[in-house]
Amino acid sequence: MILRSWVRQSHRWLGIILTLTVLANFLMMPFGPPPPPIVYAPLAPLALLLASGLYMFFLPYVRTTERS
DSSP states (O other): OHHHHHHHHHHHHHHHHHHHHHHHHHHHGGGSSOOHHHHHTTHHHHHHHHHHHHHHHHHHHHHHHHHO
């Protein structure tokens, strides 16, 4: 139970971090092409969001098969 709540809470925080990095990309565009660290910054939270989201998506299916 602790792992599930930790994954859910980290998924929420990763969503906030992803939003901030995408916002930083858009805020840097009027000043010319953004530097690569800012351009690629959203990829790490996006990958972690994908992993935690897939975990939470398949969790009910895995739990129901364990009970049967």
